[in-house]
Amino acid sequence: MSTTTLIPNTVSVPEQPWNPPSRGRVAMYCLIVGESAIFIIFVVAYIYYIGRSLYGPTPKQVLEVPIFNSICLLSSSLTIWFAERSLERNKIKLFGAWWALTLTLGAIFLVGTGIEWHKLIYEKGLTISTNLFGTTFYSLVGLHATHVIFGLIGLSVVLAFALAGKIREEHSERIQVLSLYWHFVDAVWVVVFTVVYILGR
């Protein structure tokens, strides 16, 4: 028995369905769980520190609610879903269009955040080291913006492949895994928006 290799194998088993889940999807869900934990810690810190700054400026004095930005980002979840569906139905051109629109909406959000920060820093004098509010605000919104940037990089790579005509129906699964990440980034914004611009103001 020392040298013979025994491989357990069933012969004459009627083919039973054996469909383990897709590894990409499982991994993306895991990543989302882990990232959520990071966001929870930053959100908890933000909520805990609301109103504890010892000196100004306060959120009420400087923050404006970024409604247009938020509409852009949240609707990009819808457009990416249309893109996924188009690809599933093998409408490649339509997929490219929806995908480009998603990318544009995400980019608008990012530019909007940039403009907001520029105003805060240069007109209203709030930086990350000004006070506790500045520290928590820039960290939380910045953490989210960093995720938007990573998402946009992912979206751009897919767009480049789409423009080169390399995306086909069989890539649907992978595209959906990437979209999961984008949906997550959007969902986090709902939390960040509520905490920073509604509760925090």
Place this chain on the structure above:
Amino acid sequence: MADRTFPIEGTLDLTPPRAREHTWLETVHEWVTTVDHKKLGILYVVYALFFLLVGGAEALAIRVQLARPDNTFLSPEVYNRFFTMHGTTMVFLVGMPMIFGFANYLVPLMIGARDMAFPRLNAFSFWMTAFGGLMLYYSFLGGSGLYGVGNAPDVGWFAYAPLTARAFSPGNATDYWALALIVSGIGTIGTAINIVATTLAMRCRGMTLLRMPLFVWLNLAVSGLTLVTITPLTAAQIMLLIDRYLGGHFFDTQAGGSAVIWIHFFWIFGHPEVYVLVLPAFAIANEVIPVFSRKAIFGYPAMVAASVGIVFISMGVWAHHMFTIGMTSVSNAFFTLSTMLIAIPTGIKIFNWLATMWGGKIRFATPMLFATAFVFQFLIAGLTGIMLSVAPFDWQLHNSYFVIAHFHYVLVGAILFAIFSGLYYWFPKATGRMLNETLGKWNFWLFVIGFHLTFDTMHFVGLLGMPRSIYTYEPDRGWNHLNMIVSIGAFIQGISILIFAANLVWSLYRGKVAGNDPWDAWTLEWAAASPPPVYNFPIDPAVQSRRPLWDLKHPEDPDWKYE
């Protein structure tokens, strides 16, 4: 269901091809660029063993300093650095890589897969972990920016604010500490994602969730827990770096920040981390104890349920590290009760191990010796844990050597013993040779004696009031002899570890040839060659029960008839 399972023999030439003579450079290149889960697993284990020696040497230096009152072997500054580095090393550079080494090597083999779900992510994760460790130790050279004498982090492994603020920790040592943990944390998260994806998506035909070996189940649970455990630490380290580099105020009390919130964030990571380390130790015991008792594990579903239960409860107990900071009575009561709750699933496990051994035909080979000691010592560690979970008791003994003794009972008495058990058990699979039994027995008995001398005595030092983290003490405190015994025990453990190192090297070249299945075991990894070829299994296995090799060896009475 099929009515019969049989081996396919002689259909393929399964003897691994004779390895071509490699030049030295080719071998290094092969190991650096490998994406094979088995090679990466071995790299993890070797890396962890190296840092076990380093962290152990730091512990010995600490014990030399504490052996006598008013000793001057280490200066107070160096003492602080050594206990900080000892703790950080043992948790992040020994414990985590070791458990991931085992998981990497064994999980794909046990579920009948050819590799992890994401082999390149796997390699990336290992190298991130490795460079994290190098970065931490580089602080000995570069901690104060390469000018003058370097210094290592000296803020304790939990690095309480505000000690970590720029004003109190100048230089770069604390930054190296934070960055090293972020970097190795990224590697850890990558591996955790990989293990979850592998166990869920890569199982061979017939390997349903409730047929997976308990080792795989526990590693699945641990990886899930890691995802929500390491990430809060990463978040807290980012906040710390924002405070130190960008002038933020998260933990700056002068600007309204809170030092207590760091303590919360750290232990939200820190307590589940204990379970991240101890559950893989359970995993090893779950494989070793049945094989050496010649019985199937007792209460498989209860074991699975208890493991998952521990994962969930462990996320709600962190503040039992914080009874002395002045929480409300409600918080104290809540965290006392939630901590006690953990004793239930843990107790179930201990009873199941005992029930597995009960009436078994026990073979006390070295792996089983270590596993038996593990059960016994883990029980004591759990009992002192329950004592410390009672808030008023904790008020008396917090930050005393009683606490140090308690958690070393968990980390050494349970986890390190289980790791040794696993190393002796799976070494033949990884190398094709057995570890030497005589040296193994020396290794075991010296380690048991040294361990109990050190850590049993440490409880009493703690009860007599010796606080942790002090670099020396006065001779009239009544701690002198006990501290000397603790230090002697530490050196006996050191000798035992050196014997183990010698055993590893000697057996690698001269050990008895193992064959594929030296322990007459039942899980799939023993069906592969020793060492397994790159592709693991020449044909994809398919299983019908929890013990596929038992079914093969005993076609007249297979397990699947009963499941």
